[in-house]
Amino acid sequence: MGVSPMSSTGVGPVAKKKKLPETRARRPCHEMGSIMLSDEVKKEIDAEARHYPQRRAVVAEALKAVQARRGWVDDESLRDVADYLGLSFDEVDSIATFYNLIFRQPVGRHVILICDSVSCYLTGYEKLLDHLKKKLGIALGQTTADGRFTLLPNACLGLCEQAPAMMIDNETYGHLTAARIDEILGKHE
């Protein structure tokens, strides 16, 4: 089951997180060394860090760089980011869990963000959500068994003039109907 770190059930992130093996969790960051981050990711983080006086300013960018490659941010990668930026695991995780688009649990190949803010709500969000759930056989916060789609709510996509709207990966889709959704989903393998 893939769930967004902040699922709409209101259950906190810590409750659902995978537990680290004991020995690893107890060792302080500085002893672990950075073993996971690729040179490419490090270069990206360093380039970003040049814009700020404090390295901690680039935590979000660093997490995005990891997620762009792995699809989500696992505990090991998060620890590596913490080590690389000279921060603690807790400090980085509190930032990671603040952002709803940093995924702390595995997601499908495509992430559907369905907009549930006011314009989309008025123009039929509920019906479309029902359609999506039925079609994919999952609830909000879940991933299809074949790992193809993860369905998440989003507070606003900024597409009110095209409401109702959704976003899959980096593409936005407006003026949605059930038929149009079927067509769009079909294009995502």
Added chain:
Amino acid sequence: MLTIYIHNEPYRVKAGINLLEACLSLGFNVPYFCWHPAIKSVGACRQCAVKVFKGPEDTRGTLLMSCVVPVADGMRISIDDPEAVHFRARVIEWLMLNHPHDCPVCDEGGECHLQDMTVMTGHVQRRTRFPKRTHVNQDLGPFVAHEMNRCIQCYRCQRFYCDYAGGRDFGVFGWHDGVYFGRAQSGTLQSEFAGNLVEVCPTGVFTDKSLAQHYTRKWDLTTGPSICVHCGLGCNTIPGARYGQLRRVYSRFNSQVNGYFLCDRGRYGYEFVNSDRRILQPRLRQEDGSLAPVAKAQALAFVGQALQRGKAIGIGSPRASLETNFALRKLVGAEHYFQGESAQKSAISEAILDCLQRGPTPTVSLHEVETCDAVLLLGEDVLNTAPMLGLAIRQASRNQPLEEVARLNVPFWLDLVARLITQDQIGPIFIAATGATRLDGLARQIYRAAPDDLARIGLAIAHLVDPTAPEVSRLPDDAFSFAHPVAEVLKAAKRPLIVSGPSLGSVELIHAAANAAWALTRAGKDARLCYAAESCNSLGAAMLGGGDLTAALELLRSGQADTVLIVENDLRRHMPENDFEELLSLARCVIAVDHLEQATTQRAHCVLPAATFAEAEGTLINNEGRAQRFYKVLPPPAAVQESWRWMGELWVASGRGEASPWPNFDAIVAALASEFAIFKDVPALAPPASFRQVGQKIGRQPHRYSGRTAETADQTVFEPPPPEDADSALAFSMEGTPLEPPSALIPRYWAPGWNSLAALNKFQIEVGGPLHDGDPGQRLIAPKPYPQSPYFKDFVSPFARRPQQFLVVPHHHIYGSEPLSAASAPVASLCPKPYIALNGADAAAAGIAGADQEVVLSLAGASLRLSVILDSTLAASLAAVPAGIAPFEGLDLPAWGTIAAAPAGGQRGGGGS
């Protein structure tokens, strides 16, 4: 001072503070959550809203959060404005949406700031019918329990733990109504100050796990003013008792000492009082060699005879009160009184006392440490030896960055803004130590070396600051490149502070710190000098004088003594095993007076049960020479009494007089003061036992104390009268003065409508400021202005390595190195196992394969089998061992030792020679 108008009445308030502080200081009840007098303003909870008017004509006004608005002259505000009242009630209703209705089973109930504020705002009816959000709680270790469902998102915990105390294993996770305060994963909180979350949290998210083991509501606790006995800083505490058991320790506010907080050793060390190792009956050695409980009269007769017949010496203790040590000294005579520490430790305590009095640099209270703007730590790992000193130094590290905040005209108490401006900037903190310390994260520069080289660094800095201070020859380059910038920065600071202490066992280090501080004073700086102290009365013992244990042993060897009376001291912790055995074999009779079974009591011929700090009155001298009084929290168990009282009875039993010279506490304090000029002000520390307010004593129990008639109903249906307390103006009773007691006698903080700790606001001249009639306690020593600094001209040779040998240095541990707290179950669970730490290069050179290898350390004639820890921060040729933890207790360290791979088999972590 400014004038502000509240409800059109003029009030004088201090400039530069915020409206909330002003209103609370004036005695108005403004509800608040996120603001805390020590952690300052952030404006997160929206609870402290008041109406601010533009002028006398403005009738509409604006709702503003009082904690983030600075007071201004002529400002007009209303707290009772209907719109403000309505706003505050709605805010709390909103905060209560997700708060469970579990007060009856919540450990915070009855002293909950949220309860108080809810009642204060008049929000008595919940209207929400929706399910409440729930969280999964974490196991945060042996000290703090976690119940996230109760959270109202005020952020105080994170702001205390991370921002104020520097913790990095705690945070705020998630967003929206799922915001979660805790750790990324379950696990023991790493901060030395985690227990303060219990007091800082305005509701029951973080509660005291040790209290939960024997839970009692605040209104059922018998409490009294006390002093922490687990290090030398003398933090003020309020322990609470019920059913003859100590149940918790909370901080007692002292604006000069610990302020609002305590360290976890001080908060959770108290369980030794309830330990099953307590000695509750006099014990006498029997024919068959066993120690058996006997009647008090029999024990007194035995000891009285032994003192009369034998050539008796008395051995006092740095953890016993002034009064107890003084009574022992009177009983055996000054020339037969010994202060109960090794020659090394006695010399260090005396050197500290000497340095604080003969030089021109004043010492500091913990509060004054927070006002220093550059700090050099010389050899002391303060977070392990005197944790609250580390917390104070952390606050000092903010002073230079905060100058920028002041320059931008931002009030320093606008915490979020101040921290945004200062970012990661840290004021100058320099650390010279044998290895890593827990404050290293704050350090601008770190120097690691053997104790002698650390002393040389101090001396070198002194010379760099003041060329008339003795020069250090042959200073290596790396030492100079540390000392030079440190000297420059200290010279440029407004109030530089030099910190050292006894933990490395080096008098030279004490002298070097003094030289550095004196040089700064001579260079015209408002410098300060601070030494940590190992025991709660180390300085008091040094002030009383008396020989060390080597001298005591010498007296036994020469036959001039054959009877030893040992009070509140385990000699095994202060002398090596061989000396300890020799002392026991030379003494014809050994009498031990103490509260816990330990090596000395187990070997004594007679043991008398002593009261702990919680069952006695006494005076302790802290690391800055401040005398502070502690009082009984609960009456001692039947056969137990204060050690000084035992001394009085032994006075009679040994035929010295018809009656005890000290029938009560005031009598012994008076005797102490008349004999020692330095203690002449000790009687005035607190009102005498005869003190009354409106004809009444001060009740240790709240007026809501319940079940008094039922407390002993399992033994008798008659309600016994409350125990008498002839030694103080406090009573073991609910009855007592309705007025606010003098500050030294405040047993608890409570005010109408304020059941939580925040009631303290009502006891202060201004919130966060001193108590109404001044903070209790008085510093007994003062610096001596000299025309010239009396520099030590010690010549310390550079540390010389010895082939095949290691200099074994003691590394202190907050949990484990202090024996009383180590007997407390929650603390014991965090004590380290014995180890020997080496740096990797030294270990490789010695043929040690790696961590966890078993080795045999040969040290001072003993062979100790130990497990190796690799510590890359340890200076070369040093080996570190845990101080005060078996088998290292009683060893005078540093000392040279050799290490060899252990033969297979055999026992680990101990063993004799």
